[in-house]
Amino acid sequence: MIGLLTTTMLSQASPTAWSIGYIAQGVRPGARVGLEWTLLEAEKNLSRRDEARTTTRTLLVEPALQGWYHWGNHTPLTASGQLIYRRTSHRGWSREVLVGQGATYAINAGLTYSFDDSGALTSSRLAGQLMSATSLGLGIGHDTAGATLAWHLRPTLTVWAPYTSGIAPVATIELGIRRVWGGAQ
Amino acid sequence: MSLGLLLTLGCTPGDYWYFRTDGVDLPVRVEGNLESGVVLLLLHGGPGGSAVDYNIGLDAELLEDTYAMAYYDQRGQGGTHGRFDTDRYTVQQVADDNANLVRALRARYGDDTSVWLYGHSWGGMLGTATLLDTDADVDGWIESAGSHDYPLNDTYSADMLRTVAAEEIEAGGAYTSDWERIQRRVDRILEDDEITAYESVDLNIMAYDAEGYVDLAEGEYGEESYFGLFVGNPTSLLTAWWSGLDGSTLLNVDAQKISYTDRLDEITVPSLFLYGDRDFICPAQLGLDAYERVSVEEDEKDFILYEDSGHSLMVNRPRQYADDIISFVEDNR
Numbered sequence: 001m002i003g004l005l006t007t008t009m010l011s012q013a014s015p016t017a018w019s020i021g022y023i024a025q026g027v028r029p030g031a032r033v034g035l036e037w038t039l040l041e042a043e044k045n046l047s048r049r050d051e052a053r054t055t056t057r058t059l060l061v062e063p064a065l066q067g068w069y070h071w072g073n074h075t076p077l078t079a080s081g082q083l084i085y086r087r088t089s090h091r092g093w094s095r096e097v098l099v100g101q102g103a104t105y106a107i108n109a110g111l112t113y114s115f116d117d118s119g120a121l122t123s124s125r126l127a128g129q130l131m132s133a134t135s136l137g138l139g140i141g142h143d144t145a146g147a148t149l150a151w152h153l154r155p156t157l158t159v160w161a162p163y164t165s166g167i168a169p170v171a172t173i174e175l176g177i178r179r180v181w182g183g184a185q
Numbered sequence: 186m187s188l189g190l191l192l193t194l195g196c197t198p199g200d201y202w203y204f205r206t207d208g209v210d211l212p213v214r215v216e217g218n219l220e221s222g223v224v225l226l227l228l229h230g231g232p233g234g235s236a237v238d239y240n241i242g243l244d245a246e247l248l249e250d251t252y253a254m255a256y257y258d259q260r261g262q263g264g265t266h267g268r269f270d271t272d273r274y275t276v277q278q279v280a281d282d283n284a285n286l287v288r289a290l291r292a293r294y295g296d297d298t299s300v301w302l303y304g305h306s307w308g309g310m311l312g313t314a315t316l317l318d319t320d321a322d323v324d325g326w327i328e329s330a331g332s333h334d335y336p337l338n339d340t341y342s343a344d345m346l347r348t349v350a351a352e353e354i355e356a357g358g359a360y361t362s363d364w365e366r367i368q369r370r371v372d373r374i375l376e377d378d379e380i381t382a383y384e385s386v387d388l389n390i391m392a393y394d395a396e397g398y399v400d401l402a403e404g405e406y407g408e409e410s411y412f413g414l415f416v417g418n419p420t421s422l423l424t425a426w427w428s429g430l431d432g433s434t435l436l437n438v439d440a441q442k443i444s445y446t447d448r449l450d451e452i453t454v455p456s457l458f459l460y461g462d463r464d465f466i467c468p469a470q471l472g473l474d475a476y477e478r479v480s481v482e483e484d485e486k487d488f489i490l491y492e493d494s495g496h497s498l499m500v501n502r503p504r505q506y507a508d509d510i511i512s513f514v515e516d517n518r
Contacts, residue, residue: 073421110203114204129268167427168424168428
């Protein structure tokens with residue numbers, strides 16, 4: 001569903017922002033890049049005393065690429081589409097809920113050996129596992145520079161499947177920045 | 186101590202690779218003295234554990250000084266990857282993985298490499314299964330506080346808990362009320378002829394508790410840092426814990442029925458049995474049974490009982506433990 005939505009948006013309109021972030025799985029470092037497309041946006045105006053307050057609610061779709069390096073284990077590379085609901089206050093603070101679906105190819109660290117049909121031990125540098133990746137994340141952030149630049153902090157739980165005899169949960173946290181494409185929205 | 190050094194301590198140099206077999210990629214970490222021509226293949230405890238737990242500690246450091254240690258995570262546990270059918274997830278399948286890994290170690294390090302199986306706790310079940318039900322060609326077997334017979338293990342645990350509970354209650358020490366609780370629960374379990382799977386788990390929990398109520402040798406730690414291991418840990422703790430739950434359940438269900446005692450005479454390789462005298466989890470009587478039953482000449486087998494040592498006897502007596510293994514391997518390699 002999210003993948004289909006992402007594909008549709010990619011073919012129809014220009015992205016509204018790009019983001020880049022440092023991502024960490026535990027103490028393992030990684031990076032993430034994404035492009036945002038706005039699907040829906042609504043503003044709510046409130047007048048308090050002499051001050052007008054505008055709260056913005058935005059529904060976005062974001063294709064993203066991410067990966068991290070886990071020493072001695074693997075390097076998982078993920079391509080995913082995310083649906084993001086973002087609520088931004090009049091002071092620029094934002095809260096997000098993110099739901100994602102994608103695919104992960106986790107490259108084993110070092111060489112992977114196996115016996116071939118003739119019984120000889122062979123090795124591969126890029127052997128790994130392909131899994132589906134379903135994620136649920138929360139985010140907080142803040143707009144700066146006239147709402148053209150924002151930072152965000154997003155803890156996310158991803159479930160890989162299939163993984164050994166079932167599924168596997170993976171927790172990550174991202175500290176990133178978002179730049180609105182071509183200026184303020 | 187700098188962060189860099191701490192990281193380094195958790196990432197001991199070694200030969201790290203994966204072995205792909207029957208749907209899984211098993212992480213293999215070979216550390217220590219490969220020039221010795223001897224590799225001890227560590228079969229970790231659990232099920233649901235990881236070989237990383239055995240890769241720290243003074244005993245591991247001393248063994249690595251002399252031999253190469255191959256630490257690997259068993260199918261579905263620790264840092265293994267891949268996917269497989271749970272219907273075939275049995276002790277036999279993990280034993281087959283061990284046999285294939287023995288072949289892989291020789292293919293990688295030379296046909297003349299002396300490969301020994303070295304199993305702790307649950308690894309005792311797997312090592313015995315590998316020796317009895319696969320074509321693994323190994324040079325020797327080291328069983329450390331191993332359980333090669335779940336039903337008999339339960340009986341011995343219950344007997345030991347009841348005996349020690351009676352002694353401790355009579356002595357009136359600080360844990361008298363805890364021992365009375367254990368005594369009541371064990372008596373209830375032994376009221377019936379058969380110990381159920383639930384009661385087996387209960388005995389296991391009590392056995393772990395009981396180790397906390399007796400005096401054990403304090404032990405001695407090595408130079409490798411636990412913090413460094415945490416930072417540089419090759420397994421994801423959350424992922425390993427989660428997937429290990431499934432592995433633990435499925436393999437324990439299979440192992441619950443397995444009793445190798447009557448087949449131990451089929452073991453013909455040099456065999457060393459190491460047990461702690463205060464181990465309620467896998468009581469020393471298991472090792473003594475195995476020592477008496479294996480079909481090996483007297484000078485090619487040994488049973489060693491460690492005083493004031495529990496299930497983690499390598500922690501309680503690391504120097505003696507490593508010395509005994511090295512001495513036995515040297516005599517029989």
